[in-house]
Amino acid sequence: MTTTSAHAATRVDNPFVGAGVYVNPEWAAHAAAEPGGSAISNQPTFVWLDRIAAISGVNGGMGLRAHLDAAVKQAAGKPYVFQVVIYDLPGRDCAALASNGELGPTDLPRYKSEFIDPIAAILADPAYASLRIVTTVELDSLPNLTTNAGGTATSTANCETMKANGNYVNGVGYALAKLGAIPNVYNYVDAGHHGWLGWDSNMQPAIDVIKQAATASGSTLANVQGFVVNTANYGALHEPNFTVSDTVNGTSVRQSKWVDWNQYVDEASFAKAWRTKAIASGFNSNIGMIIDTSRNGWGGANRPTGPGPKTTVDAYVDGSRIDRRFQTGNWCNQSGAGLGERPKAAPEDGIAAYVWVKPPGESDGASSAVANDEGKGFDAMCDPTYTGNARNNNNMSGALPNAPLAGHWFSAQFQELLKNAYPTLGGGTADTTAPTAPTGLAATTTSSSVALSWTASTDNVGVSGYDVYRGGTLIGSTNNTSFTDTGLSASTAYSYTVKAKDAAGNVSASSAALSVTTSAGGTTDTTAPTAPTNLAATTTSSSASLSWTASTDNVGVTGYNVYRGGTLVGSTTTTSYTDSGLSASTAYSYTVKAKDAAGNLSAASAAVTATTQAGTGTGAGCTASYKVSSDWGNGFNADVTVTAGSSAIKTWKVTWTFAGNQQVTNLWNGVSSQSGQSVTVANQAYNGQVAAGATTSFGFGGSYTGSNAVPTLTCTATS
Numbered sequence: 038m039t040t041t042s043a044h045a046a047t048r049v050d051n052p053f054v055g056a057g058v059y060v061n062p063e064w065a066a067h068a069a070a071e072p073g074g075s076a077i078s079n080q081p082t083f084v085w086l087d088r089i090a091a092i093s094g095v096n097g098g099m100g101l102r103a104h105l106d107a108a109v110k111q112a113a114g115k116p117y118v119f120q121v122v123i124y125d126l127p128g129r130d131c132a133a134l135a136s137n138g139e140l141g142p143t144d145l146p147r148y149k150s151e152f153i154d155p156i157a158a159i160l161a162d163p164a165y166a167s168l169r170i171v172t173t174v175e176l177d178s179l180p181n182l183t184t185n186a187g188g189t190a191t192s193t194a195n196c197e198t199m200k201a202n203g204n205y206v207n208g209v210g211y212a213l214a215k216l217g218a219i220p221n222v223y224n225y226v227d228a229g230h231h232g233w234l235g236w237d238s239n240m241q242p243a244i245d246v247i248k249q250a251a252t253a254s255g256s257t258l259a260n261v262q263g264f265v266v267n268t269a270n271y272g273a274l275h276e277p278n279f280t281v282s283d284t285v286n287g288t289s290v291r292q293s294k295w296v297d298w299n300q301y302v303d304e305a306s307f308a309k310a311w312r313t314k315a316i317a318s319g320f321n322s323n324i325g326m327i328i329d330t331s332r333n334g335w336g337g338a339n340r341p342t343g344p345g346p347k348t349t350v351d352a353y354v355d356g357s358r359i360d361r362r363f364q365t366g367n368w369c370n371q372s373g374a375g376l377g378e379r380p381k382a383a384p385e386d387g388i389a390a391y392v393w394v395k396p397p398g399e400s401d402g403a404s405s406a407v408a409n410d411e412g413k414g415f416d417a418m419c420d421p422t423y424t425g426n427a428r429n430n431n432n433m434s435g436a437l438p439n440a441p442l443a444g445h446w447f448s449a450q451f452q453e454l455l456k457n458a459y460p461t462l463g464g465g466t467a468d469t470t471a472p473t474a475p476t477g478l479a480a481t482t483t484s485s486s487v488a489l490s491w492t493a494s495t496d497n498v499g500v501s502g503y504d505v506y507r508g509g510t511l512i513g514s515t516n517n518t519s520f521t522d523t524g525l526s527a528s529t530a531y532s533y534t535v536k537a538k539d540a541a542g543n544v545s546a547s548s549a550a551l552s553v554t555t556s557a558g559g560t561t562d563t564t565a566p567t568a569p570t571n572l573a574a575t576t577t578s579s580s581a582s583l584s585w586t587a588s589t590d591n592v593g594v595t596g597y598n599v600y601r602g603g604t605l606v607g608s609t610t611t612t613s614y615t616d617s618g619l620s621a622s623t624a625y626s627y628t629v630k631a632k633d634a635a636g637n638l639s640a641a642s643a644a645v646t647a648t649t650q651a652g653t654g655t656g657a658g659c660t661a662s663y664k665v666s667s668d669w670g671n672g673f674n675a676d677v678t679v680t681a682g683s684s685a686i687k688t689w690k691v692t693w694t695f696a697g698n699q700q701v702t703n704l705w706n707g708v709s710s711q712s713g714q715s716v717t718v719a720n721q722a723y724n725g726q727v728a729a730g731a732t733t734s735f736g737f738g739g740s741y742t743g744s745n746a747v748p749t750l751t752c753t754a755t756s
Contacts, residue, residue, distance in 0.1 A: 045166040046116065046221040050323045052169035052262075053382035053390040056116035059084075059108040063099055064396045067446050071398070073455050076462045081380050082331070082396040083120040083173060087444060088139050088411060089151050092159070101156065105165045118169045122394065123212055125152050126175050127204045131195035132185040139412035142195070145204045149211055157215040160222055170222045171327075173265050173394055174212055178205045179250055180229040183243040187666065188676040188706065188734035191427050206246070210253030217260025225327055226251070228264040230272045231307035232365025235299040238667045240311065241617040244318050251320075263325035264311060267304045269395035271333050271362060271371050274378055275516070276303045277499025278344045278357035285350040293354040295365070297430070298669035302358070304328050305516070309387040317607040325389030330377035331397050335359040336459030337375060342497050359459075359499070366429030369401040369419040370437040370450055375457025385502065385516050398451030404440040413442050472496035472537035475503065475518075475548040481592060483635060484527035484556040488593075490519045494537035494545055504544070506534045521634065527558035566590035566631035568640040569597065569612075574627065574647035577665060578747045581625060581647040584613045588631035588639055598630045600641070624648045650747045658682050658754030659727070661691045663747055666736070672702075673745055676736045677718070679752060681727040686754035688725040689733075691718045693748040699741040707735035727754075 058081035068078035084104050086092060094100030099107070101121070108119040127145050129138030140148055160170055178199075185191050186200035199205045209226070216222045226247055228234065234243045251261050266272075281302050283290045291298050301307040308326040316322050345356015361373045378384070378391045402419035417423040421438045425431040440447055455462060477492035494500050505513050505520045508531065513520055525531065532552045537545040566588040575582045588594050596610045602625065606616055619625060625648075628641040660680045667674045679689050691707075695714040707718040724733045 046169050048220065049169070051325055051383060051389045052118055052171055052223045053327075053392075056118050056169055056382070057112065058118045058380060059104070059111060059120060061104065061396070062107060064398075067398060068451070071448060071451050071455075073462070074451065076455070077376065077379075077397070080393060081118075081120065082393045083122050085122045085124060085396075085444065086152075086156060087122070087124045089125065092152070092155050101159050102162075105159070105162075105168070108168055109165065112168065114167075116169065117167070118171055119165075120171045120173075120392065120394075122173045122176065123153075123156065123216070124173075124176055126178050126208045128195060128199045129175075130177050130181070131199050132177070132181050132191075132193050142198050142202060142204065145208055148204075148208050153212050153215050157219065160216065161219045166221055168221060170219070172216055172222060172224050173268060174216075174224055174226050175205075175209050176227045176268050177229070178227070179209060179247050180227070180234055180243050182206075182246050184233065184239055187664070188678070188736040192736075206250040207254050209247075209250040210256040213251055213260040214254055214256035217256065223262040224260055225263045225265045225325075226261055227268055228266050228308075228311055230267045230270045230365075231299065231301040231304055232270075232272055234311075235301040235307055236667060237300060237615060238665070240300075241314060241318075241615075244311070244315050245618055247315075248318055248320070258320055261320060261324065263327060263389060264308075264315065265327045265329065265392070265394060266308045266311065267329045267333060269329065269332075269401065270368055271335075271360065271374050272304045272307075272365065273302075273333055273335060273358070273360040274304050274328065274330055274391075275499070275501065276358055276360070277496070277501070278341055278359070279354060281306075283353070285347050285353045288350045290350055290354050293350045295351070295354045295358060297365075299365075304333070305385065305388065312387055313608070326387060327390045327392050328388060329394040330380075330391045331393035331395045332371070332374045332377060332454060333360075334375035334377040334454075334457060334459035335361055335373070336461060337373065337457035339373060340459065343495075363432040363435045364425075364429045367418070367432065367435045369416065369434060370404075370440045370447065371435050372421075372437050372453070373435075373457060374454060375459050376454045376462070377459065379460075385514075397454045398446055398448070400440045400443055400445050400447040400450065401436075402440065402443045404436065404438055407442055409442055411442065411444075413444075469543065470497040470539075471543040472500050472539055472545040474546040475535045475537055478533065478535060478548045478551045480533070480551060480553045482553055482555050483562050483592075484558050485525050486521055486523045486634075487525060487531060487533070487553055487555065488519070488521045488634065489533055489535070489551075491535055491548060493518050496537070496539045496543075499539060500537050501539050502537075504536045504538060506536070506547070508532050509534075525555050527555055530554045562592050562633065562635035563637065564591045564633075565637035566594050566633055566639040569629045569631055569642040572627065572629055572642045572645045574645050575744070576619075576647050576649045578650045578663065579619050580615055580617045581619060581627065581649065582613070582615045583627055583629070583645070583647075585629055585642060587612050590631070590633045590637075592633055592635070594631050595634050596632055598632060598638070600628045600630070602626050603628075619649050650749075658684065658686050658756055659689050659752040661750040661752035663693070663750055665745065665747065668745060671742060672738065672740045673699075674736065674738050676734060677750070678732050678734045679720075679727065680732045681729055681754065683729055684756050685729050686725075686727050686756050689720050689727065689752060689754040691735075691750055691752050692716065693750045695748055696746045697741055697744050699739050699745060702738050702740055704737035705735060706733070707737075709737065 065078045068074040127140040128142035186196040345353045406415035423434040472494040475491040534547040569585040571586040599614045631639040709718045
């Protein structure tokens with residue numbers, strides 16, 4: 038049984054609010070020893086437990102207990118957060134060799150008994166019960182099962198192994214169960230970053246596999262307090278000069294080479310969307326998102342000061358984006374990167390904290406192979422001369438030269454981060470230009486609220502948010518150009534102004550004041566929106582994509598609830614929604630209801646029945662299942678899994694007929710031929726023999742116009 042002291046930390050929704058945060062004295066000493074490093078050496082960073090030896094301390098360094106003792110001393114009886122990375126899964130980081138670990142793919146028993154159990158025992162010590170202990174659990178692992186396993190172009194053999202043996206899922210589940218049983222521990226599971234999981238085909242499947250892990254090995258969803266994004270990565274917190282909804286000469290920025298059909302262009306919007314989808318998938322409604330901002334500042338002379346030219350969509354995006362990497366898949370010691378926002382609690386709506394998970398100055402991986410006893414390999418993405426792979430669309434790596442092993446101090450990188458810090462550090466060329474004042478301040482009212490909106494300000498670097506004042510008193514902040522002030526008195530006059538601010542702390546002049554009077558009591562908005570109309574659906578074998586005509590409302594529609602068979606499955610602010618994780622060849626009934634800011638809910642739309650397509654074909658001796666892994670509107674990747682029947686097979690062949698004009702453009706792990714709409718794929722010499730009940734797979738890329746329906750497959754085999 039876990040015991041706690043009389044001064045045990047009170048459980049809270051957001052552990053960062055109202056609390057100090059542990060400053061790692063070992064990292065602080067490294068930072069302070071660097072020229073200019075004292076400017077940030079007092080910042081809190083995570084302690085990394087990336088091997089068994091780190092629990093007790095490596096090479097005379099501090100172990101977990103020593104760090105916790107130091108945290109208790111720093112806290113001095115006040116609420117205090119201790120941050121720690123749990124990172125030593127079997128077969129760790131199956132897609133990036135630089136951060137491979139000491140445990141092999143089948144070493145789950147060692148992971149449990151030698152790594153997680155000792156950590157849990159230390160964290161549960163009553164001596165540390167007053168701390169709020171925030172964990173980041175197993176970076177990159179579960180997202181890798183979504184994008185780098187399953188026979189896609191980005192799959193690796195190591196990730197295929199870890200998906201097949203289940204040790205990522207079971208290991209994370211075990212860690213969550215053991216750590217979640219400690220009352221003052223808050224678990225945050227890694228959720229990748231927008232440049233990895235921002236596509237519809239990746240985000241929901243990644244949430245699903247995390248949910249699977251969070252309910253494995255005796256764990257429950259209650260053991261997950263939130264998610265962390267951008268860990269040890271470089272994705273911009275906000276892109277101030279363009280949005281994913283921008284167009285250039287009628288072409289969406291999503292079609293640009295940089296955005297590449299992604300739904301998000303920065304980490305804040307990705308994190309908020311992830312949170313919404315995770316809650317809709319069953320995670321607790323009070324989960325929080327934390328963002329690693331340690332290296333995503335992208336300041337310096339190359340930081341754009343405004344939107345790019347609207348000549349072509351690529352020119353516009355490349356001229357607008359502050360993220361100066363060659364491609365969002367680049368992750369190793371990036372040249373030109375800078376320190377980002379300093380750690381901060383509750384910095385914006387939907388975000389629990391900005392944090393520095395990756396301590397600035399610690400390498401992502403060695404630039405060339407280095408012999409070591411830490412289990413860390415060499416990944417070409419850390420070589421500045423490397424020209425890329427499928428995971429970064431074959432772009433240059435953008436890595437700094439002469440880097441040491443992952444986790445080792447890299448002075449050149451630290452100096453690069455200082456030089457390019459944004460917000461800037463003291464002694465640099467600081468941004469002293471304030472944004473323009475907001476204009477066009479307008480409002481709609483109820484008897485108890487005022488909904489404000491205004492025209493966006495501009496800034497020489499970028500607007501980071503707005504402060505809203507009622508009668509000269511600051512009442513709230515937002516990153517949007519709207520804000521609702523609630524809890525007001527009926528039939529009462531109020532005056533509002535808004536000021537813009539930038540990341541350097543410059544604040545604009547006030548907008549022109551707006552005086553409004555709330556409605557009389559009893560005249561609150563009780564009118565529900567009209568019911569959505571024209572509900573329609575398209576399906577794959579595992580999803581239903583819904584669309585409908587917008588509802589109207591006397592004040593304004595704020596969103597829509599989507600129901601499957603009468604059960605709420607999600608919410609959206611747009612007129613479309615995709616329900617994933619469905620069974621093939623199954624009929625589902627959907628309805629949609631509109632809602633407004635006052636909480637009024639419309640009548641349900643007319644129901645639509647969506648029948649998922651057949652995704653599995655059967656034949657003599659084998660079956661084959663077909664899954665579209667990514668689709669960008671005029672092209673797609675698909676994975677096919679071949680499963681042997683009750684007897685072993687020596688060869689196999691899969692055939693199907695496309696319903697549209699799809700064309701196979703490239704194929705791996707098979708030999709293909711296509712005549713019109715008919716496709717045949719046979720095994721290669723190395724993957725024809727499949728044991729009874731076992732599987733093999735192939736994948737392909739294709740092009741199409743119009744629709745991209747999943748075909749029905751036929752699999753035949755010889756035994």
